Amino acid sequence: MSESIRVAIVIPTLNAGPALERLLDVIAEQDGTARLGTRACRLLTQVVAVDSGSTDSTVEALRRHGAVLLTIPRAEFNHGTTRNTALAAAQASFAVLIVQDALPASNTWLTALVRPLLEDDSIAGTYARHQPWSDASRITTHYLSRWAAAHEQSRLVGPLTEDEFAALPPEARHLACAFDNVCSCIRMSVWREHPFRHTRIAEDLEWAREVLHAGHRLAFAPDAVVWHSHDRSIGYELRRTYVVHQRLQTLFGLSTVPTVGALCQAVASSLPLHLRLAAGERRSRASALARAAGLAFALPLGQYLGARSAREGREFLNVDRI
Numbered sequence: 001m002s003e004s005i006r007v008a009i010v011i012p013t014l015n016a017g018p019a020l021e022r023l024l025d026v027i028a029e030q031d032g033t034a035r036l037g038t039r040a041c042r043l044l045t046q047v048v049a050v051d052s053g054s055t056d057s058t059v060e061a062l063r064r065h066g067a068v069l070l071t072i073p074r075a076e077f078n079h080g081t082t083r084n085t086a087l088a089a090a091q092a093s094f095a096v097l098i099v100q101d102a103l104p105a106s107n108t109w110l111t112a113l114v115r116p117l118l119e120d121d122s123i124a125g126t127y128a129r130h131q132p133w134s135d136a137s138r139i140t141t142h143y144l145s146r147w148a149a150a151h152e153q154s155r156l157v158g159p160l161t162e163d164e165f166a167a168l169p170p171e172a173r174h175l176a177c178a179f180d181n182v183c184s185c186i187r188m189s190v191w192r193e194h195p196f197r198h199t200r201i202a203e204d205l206e207w208a209r210e211v212l213h214a215g216h217r218l219a220f221a222p223d224a225v226v227w228h229s230h231d232r233s234i235g236y237e238l239r240r241t242y243v244v245h246q247r248l249q250t251l252f253g254l255s256t257v258p259t260v261g262a263l264c265q266a267v268a269s270s271l272p273l274h275l276r277l278a279a280g281e282r283r284s285r286a287s288a289l290a291r292a293a294g295l296a297f298a299l300p301l302g303q304y305l306g307a308r309s310a311r312e313g314r315e316f317l318n319v320d321r322i
Helices: 018-028 058-064 083-088 109-119 139-145 162-167 170-175 188-193 204-213 234-252 260-279 285-312
Strands: 005-014 033-036 041-051 070-072 094-098 123-131 155-157 183-187 217-227
Touching: 005 018, 005 083, 005 109, 018 041, 018 058, 033 109, 033 183, 041 058, 041 083, 041 109, 058 070, 094 109, 094 188, 109 123, 109 183, 109 217, 109 234, 123 204, 139 260, 139 285, 162 204, 170 204, 183 188, 183 217, 204 217, 204 234, 260 285
Parallel strands: 005 041, 005 094, 041 070, 123 217
Antiparallel strands: 033 041, 094 183, 123 183, 155 217
16 A cells, blocks of 8 residues: 655746646646655645736636635745745645746656655755756856756755854855755755745745754755756846845855955956857857846856845845845
């Protein structure tokens, strides 16, 4: 006989468009049997969505697929507490957190994500491997390949005491707490003790740091693959990089571009790299080169201003929802 395990699939939504329909279809097609030696576990899924004011077909798609639907005003959206709202409504042992525009790459994605949690009670959460969309720009693909969630090797981290954490250099602190709610799975009993914090970004990294300090472990599950990438505008990348690096400075003491001199060096090294990548694009080469040059300035500037903002306790950019 197989054991039944309840898994909630939590999706924050806002005007998700056709991508949400594809995601819901792939969730429904998952092979829900996780085999642990001679034991088989049947994963029973429930989609829980929290929508912050969609005006397109998002709500209808969720209802059509039988999702539990919660709604909040758009102004109340927050990456941490909005996810908590959905998790509080979940009746499950584990909860998968996924964004509306990610897409699992196979029908074994769910079991690959949940299996480490079934095999090891010390693991508080797992996170999936990211692959860029086939039409992603070469610059986007390059930067995604450098993130911990893009690699092919499994990884297990923790626990990590506060003293051990403090003894690490900032880059190592960040890497130790790598976790990504683009697609992750968390143990609900741990979340009840350690809910996400109210923050406009990096709720996943902050949660990772907290649960590692509390004596838990985190696992990277590279066999659980999702397609997800963005070719964002230059302005959006500047604002997003700014708020991310505010948080990296606050959480880990990490300043990747700490001074004006380092900013100049970062721009000088980024520009030829970006132009070389953009020159290899097969379409819209002129616009790709213009975007490449803009990002060579925007990304280092966002890193510099974000970390400086956190250090000095003042804002340099007006940033709303990210």
